[in-house]
Amino acid sequence: MPEYINDNLSQIIPYLTESVGTFLFSSLGGIFFLLVGFAFAGWARKLVRRIADRSKLDTTLSTFLASAIRYAIIAMTILSALSLFGIETTSFAAVIGAAGLAIGLALQGTLGNLASGLLLIGFRPFKVGDFIRTNGESGTVEEIQLFSTILRTVDNRAIIIPNGPVFNNNIENVTAKPQRRVDITVGVDYAANLQQTRDVLCSVYTDVENILTVSTGAPADPVVVLTELGSSSVDWALRVWCPADKYWPIREKLLERIKNKLDEANIGIPFPQMEVHLASPPNRTTIAAAN
Numbered sequence: 374m375p376e377y378i379n380d381n382l383s384q385i386i387p388y389l390t391e392s393v394g395t396f397l398f399s400s401l402g403g404i405f406f407l408l409v410g411f412a413f414a415g416w417a418r419k420l421v422r423r424i425a426d427r428s429k430l431d432t433t434l435s436t437f438l439a440s441a442i443r444y445a446i447i448a449m450t451i452l453s454a455l456s457l458f459g460i461e462t463t464s465f466a467a468v469i470g471a472a473g474l475a476i477g478l479a480l481q482g483t484l485g486n487l488a489s490g491l492l493l494i495g496f497r498p499f500k501v502g503d504f505i506r507t508n509g510e511s512g513t514v515e516e517i518q519l520f521s522t523i524l525r526t527v528d529n530r531a532i533i534i535p536n537g538p539v540f541n542n543n544i545e546n547v548t549a550k551p552q553r554r555v556d557i558t559v560g561v562d563y564a565a566n567l568q569q570t571r572d573v574l575c576s577v578y579t580d581v582e583n584i585l586t587v588s589t590g591a592p593a594d595p596v597v598v599l600t601e602l603g604s605s606s607v608d609w610a611l612r613v614w615c616p617a618d619k620y621w622p623i624r625e626k627l628l629e630r631i632k633n634k635l636d637e638a639n640i641g642i643p644f645p646q647m648e649v650h651l652a653s654p655p656n657r658t659t660i661a662a663a664n
Contacts, residue, residue: 410450418443489540506545560606
């Protein structure tokens with residue numbers, strides 16, 4: 374082999390060996406740094422949640438902070454790992470900016486959900502544990518994430534709704550207030566005496582537990598109101614206040630007592646009826662004579 378080739382090889386081989394060694398060392402270091410960074414992000418998220426629980430911070434806010442810290446650590450880890458791989462991140466500033474603009478236009482719906490999530494966290498129209506109705510769905514709020522809100526229905530289904538539609542539509546927070554009013558409408562026969570009917574309906578709520586009055590902090594006392602003279606019934610409304618978490622048991626109890634009390638007083642509850650009249654078929658003899 375010519376001498377000049379030997380000289381070149383003697384110069385190239387050490388350079389290649391050093392370059393490959395440096396690249397492998399940097400790559401292994403970058404991969405190790407990524408693994409450590411992702412593990413640290415998960416640990417930091419759990420730590421924030423633990424600290425928030427001990428300090429009795431609101432669950433909604435603590436979940437948001439924990440997720441935000443996790444994503445921030447992951448982003449910094451990826452940028453640092455790129456520099457370990459030998460990639461100059463500063464030189465990609467213009468490319469990253471253009472790519473960010475393009476991604477922002479392509480993901481404007483997703484970014485809108487992110488912005489709505491931040492607004493939900495800030496304005497707090499509801500919190501974790503509230504029962505809400507929105508976008509045609511209802512359930513207990515389990516988690517408010519950056520991009521979506523998770524509801525748990527009464528039959529234990531999970532409903533995931535993007536934050537954008539949640540924030541931009543009507544939200545009914547059923548459990549926002551500690552008290553609720555139970556409204557029950559009942560119709561009775563026109564033959565029933567009005568004063569007797571009123572007295573019977575007023576006796577419905579007298580012995581029911583958890584019925585609130587003005588003296589116990591309710592906005593108003595229980596009341597029975599004549600609401601309408603309908604086409605087939607005289608309509609009454611019973612309105613009582615109760616704790617929000619006792620709404621359904623009290624409503625069921627009142628309906629049961631209304632039926633029993635009206636039956637005891639021989640006051641009828643009208644229901645739709647249909648009368649059918651069957652016409653007899655024409656006599657064949659008469660038809661033949663007519664012909």
